[in-house]
Amino acid sequence: KTKWDMHLNYPANNFHSVGAKEFADKVREATNGELDIRLHPGSSLGFKGPELLRAVAEGQLAIAEIPTGMVEGDAPLMALTAQPFIANTFKEQRKLYELAKPAYAKVQKRFNQFTLYTSLWPFAGIYTQRPVNSAADLNGLKMRVYDGTGLAFGDAAGIAARKMPFSEVYPAMKAGLLDSMYTSSVSGVDAKAWEILKYFTRINIVAPVNLINVNKEAWDKLPKDVQEKVLKVAAEMENNMWDKVAKMDVDSVATLAKNGMTVVEVNPAFRKELDAMGEKLRAKWAKKAGKDAQEILKKYREETGR
Amino acid sequence: MNAFASTIEKISDWMAKAGAVILGLMTVLILVEIFLWNTFSATTLIADEYSAYGLAAIIFLASGYCLKEKGHIRITLVLSFLSPRLQRIITFVSTAISTVFMGYLFWYLWKMMAAAHRYGSTSGTLTETPIWIPQTIMLVGALSFLLQFVASSVRTYQAIGTGEDVF
Amino acid sequence: MEFSLLTMSLVVFGVLFLALGAGIWVGFALFIVGFVGMTFFGTLPAGNNMASSVWATVEKWEYVALPLFILMGEILFRSGISERLFKSLVPWLYRLPGGLLLMNIVSCTLFAAVSGSSAATTATVGRITLAEFDKLGYDKRMAMGSLAGAGTLGFLIPPSLIMIVYAILAEVSIGKMFMAGILPGLLLASVYIAYIIFQGIRKPEIAPRMAESYSWSERFVALKDLAPTIFLILMVLGSIYAGIATPTEAAALGVFGATLFAVINRQMTWKTMMECLIGAVKTNAMIMLIVIGAGFLSRVMGFLGIPAAITEFIVGLGLSPYTLMVLLGLFYIVLGCLLDGFSIVVMTLPIALPMVTAAGFDPVWFGIYLVLMVEVSQITPPVGFNLFVIQGLTGEPIMKIARYAFPFFFLMLFTTAILTIFPDIALFLPNIMVGK
Ligand code: NA
């Protein structure tokens, strides 16, 4: 019998954590309790996002949920699926991830781990006090961000962006220290964004991929038949999670609107400006992310035109 | 032995002074950030990140000094019921155990820094600061804390014979 | 091998008591217990988890507020601000029953609004008032007792180091916690004042009349010496609620303001500044060593599943929320006799917080409850930091001071009970000013 403790980034009721629970339950069932995965949602073990690749690599954790956007300090390539405006539909994002898979696997091999399954966040938009209909409107926002992608986007868009723990965000907005944030429709509902902000503009900045990664040594210790069963459950999970995301997004946007939030679709001219911004940021990122990254981008452009 | 312990204690003093200077710089950095944010809606881009590195540094840089000055909190209630000699013996043993443990912690902090260096880990922010740099500054403090523990072990050992106050 | 939860809990808590009892530094005792738990009962290596947990705790921007508020307190201690405070209040209070004993309460209340800690508040105010009381022949019991009690307001009235640590661990807003402390702080101060006035009427000899008298114009002129304190309160708390600064940044503004005042008052030299900085990093190291030790232990307990199991057990008992709070209160009073406030908060939180939120309490409210428990611990022997401070000021033995402070211990419990019955006393301000 084996026990794994799994780090989860988000609270227990978040749909990624609910998915992880489903995964753990199915694994327990499929393996007759041979593999018991215990969940620690809400980062309750005290691991921080940016150190997760290393934490799994060094065996501090057997298994963890790793948001790709958070670990670019360790491996710039991992932030591929968290590049601003790289995709505008879930289909494009899926395509991107499929293209990225071999390169991701290569990076993760260096970090002594591999991916069991992935899940996706709905696209993030911006939550503001005033309407935003052009790149010029972005200028001068005081925005809460949570990772390097957000800081880079802020820098490019003339937004005063700063990192802040989520617990401080609402008080800071109420006091006027901040006036905007960017996050997905799902997180906006979780956070009851309508209590403090008025507009949700669907700029679709990122739809980050979460990896469920397992330490290689921990994996090798499992009996062959258990491994096979886990892989089978994981493959099902991945399809489940990616299928769920579109519906989650639609439902959450409806909930935002129902609670009085003005949901704004981006007009074509604004979209063009955003795409241009994304391309510039991507070029800069690709330089430091290396040859693999550049090749994926090339292939991705050939297949999607983006 | 005494000269050895005194030298280490002097190092602890200097480390605390270095920590003090870093705290002063952190304050100035944050004040600049407040000024920029409120006058130009701009940020230094480094205030939160670098003041957090500063915090990591000053905790360990000042810890040896704090130990030397008997500032770290411990419970002496139970010991106070024992005979003075037994008090000193147990205090020495506790100090020695803590010293070994600090050595253990230092070794793993060192390995953490080495791993960050090996993987080429950076902060993942716009500064792209290599993580091993702030971690090394913290390690310097941790080393001095470890040395101070060694010195305190020497002092508490001597106190068993001399009857010096150990609380 | 499979260990029962009971075995694990017994070993973990057993080693903890052994290590603490043997006088191992609290932070290290927590590390050692975590190490033992992880090595014997865990499935993962202890060493690198310890290192990564240390880094995750120390490299945290929110905690930067701690050394900054401590530094502000160090500067204020040497700045002459409390002398000014005293001068401005005397003409207003000397005639009331209880007389200048009320000084202890009112000065501590005001000074608490610029100082982050109870010990600093007690020391800064006590340095002035105790000497005055001695001169005027006041009752020693009331003088020291009321100082011990009122000094604890340093943690309840914002800014507060304990609240910062609590807010970060409980993942609630620091600004919200600060707001939540104001009304309970004023309530506790009022309870103290009522008690002193009552005693002053009953036994006028505890506070002999002063010879001087003041005219109304003198009284108003004296108020100008309140200006520096009010200015600092506005600078620190005002900047948070006006959207000028985050709580961490407000602490830096506080350092700036305190330095400015000390310079104007001609109390600041480079040498003094260095002393303040060294004092601040030393106290910060003391607090943070406990916090990082607890950070690792809390990770280990998470791995072992102890907090979740205890929560499940307690919830399964089906206690009423009030019973739970009374039991917790008793537990905290005992713990508070032996441990300092920071240890109490960081050691118990991983277990207590899920338990009380499951019972339906608001985490912000529980933070205030916990701060009150920490305040109680400040004046209970044998380990009570306000007692230590007053011992340092007067040379009286700890047990004697604790006896003098005993009535105030009850007044605190009384206030805690009121707060438990009417939680809105804490939650009213944060909910209207910061939002739910
Ligand atoms: Na205070």
Ligand code: NA
């Ligand atoms: Na106590």
